[in-house]
Amino acid sequence: MAKTETEQKSNIDNRDLSIQENAPMSHSEILREQISEALDIYDKTNSSIFLSSFTAGLEIGFSFLLICVMSDFLMGSITQEAIWKINALVYPVGFILVVLGKSILFTEQTSLLFLPVLNKKSNLSDLFRLWSLVLVGNILGGMLISIIAVWIGPRLHIFSAETIEKISIHVIHDNLVVIWVSAILAGWLMGLLSWLLTSSDSTISRILIIYIITAVIGAMGLHHSIVGNIEVFSGLITSNEITLRDYLLFQTIAILGNALGGVVFVALLKYKAFAFDGKH
Template identity: 30%
Template sequence: MSEDDPDHSLRESVEQSRHGAPAVGAVVRDRFESNEVFQRIIAAADDEIDTGLRELFFSALAAGFAITLTFLIYASMYAEYDGDPILSGLLYPIGFIYIILGGYQLYTENTLPPVALVLERLASLPALLRVWTVVLIGNFVGGTFGALVLAFTGVFSPEASIAATDIAMKGMETPFWDLFFKGAFAGLIVAGVVWLDFASRDTITRFFLVYMAFLMIPFADLFHVVVSFTEVMYLVFNGQVALYAGMSQFVLPVLLGNTIGGVLLVTVVNYFQTTERRLEDARRDGAERQLTIREWLIGGLAGRAYVPARPGKESRLPEDQLGIEERMEARYGSDVTDHGEHYRDGDAEQTSDVADYPKNE
């Protein structure tokens, strides 16, 4: 079938998202190749990287609340089944199911999509750090409120309260480097789930994927940073641990381990095992767009709509998909854009002489 055939064009449009990411596999329709999974991740990351601070924070806050459910049910079942490691952990994944299927922002989940965008130089390192910081703060605030409720209300039974303390103290008593490496394996699990989530095509598959993967954390005695933080805050509110000690001895090594495990062991490895074809596929809306090294290191740009085309190449995008400066240059020449400055830094988009032109969606 010719690519110029109307039926081919219709089929291609149905099988792609509005960002050009594949909805079906090219070789086998119900199975994605690594390049196609990467392309879907880039499309999702591109849509999320310039999300407003308010949206990011409250989505992360909801994720922190959801993690409280994991701590609640784990401690309750631990008490109910006398600490049986299998029965106690059967409902541990409940909070993560809420988060991933509900589309909330979890710190460890964000070690894959935004990092992939940074590796493609479609987002700067400061933009990545902005996302990580806001999401982590939101997760911690949500976990703090959850721990506060569990510590000062009757949600926990007396037996579950003792079990919750025992679970949290176990982490506090674990050596720093043991926590780090346990956290690294947990980070590998979470980032791996995200990669497989983008390879899945239906909610039932995603549900069982999340459930089975996150069972590994309690069964293997691993640690997730947001759960660990919630446990620490529970101990702090009960006066059993000082905040600084809990953060430095428990939360910090788990945070470092989760980050290293998610970024290095999954994101970077999966990035380099895809072929060079990813460069064209992942940037389907403009393969020549890429940040300079300076912009990548210290700039605030994020997302294909705001990444400038590389010098010496003419953008192939239609005008309605161009950024404001590019529209101005296309219509009036490069001299016009020299008088105005356009950049996107977090939520702030500022222009001087081009303020009347609509923002690229």
């Protein structure tokens, strides 16, 4: 039976709608979505933000646990340099858990939360309040998973205190300028991660994006303040080679570098490039 003109028109409209839904987002659409997502976080209560951040600090610790397991397993079989590169394969696991679980991670949210300030929908005092809550939650969560890892690893015979010490020393072996520039690059990549995730709507593609970006950070040995917090704090509580001064210096430089990378190279440049009409 032949279709009526109305049915044919309806089918054409449905096909057009499907094509529009599957079409990639434009730069301005991504920017609007990013600002909208950031404003949703601004609307959350302080306790909600802190708990979500604390959870992220815990979850990201699974990257550290797997790094310890792989390092201990491979130690003595291949060179240390090869071990650090292979660890990049498991480094993304904690990030996948955090990002897909919608927990709030400082380095991912740094550039995102700065966008409403650029857009004049929020102010610097609210931005610093949010950054502080997220950062404190991430760090405290990381400290707790560090304590758990230090206790459970040797008891399960999956890694030793010596392995933790080697990882911690490896993280802070560079001078502060190198850590600073490295942290800027890591913050830049994490800001791009947030941007790319907004343009993707399938779970598989999101996992792939998270894996690629964070594996690059791991393979290059870039310094990430939240994973680094767990790595260095674990060394602090297990080894005499890591001092409180080492930990505090590393954290300060890594946090500032990550924040600068996300704000300048992603939030500021993306906003200036794509918000030229001022209608977001």
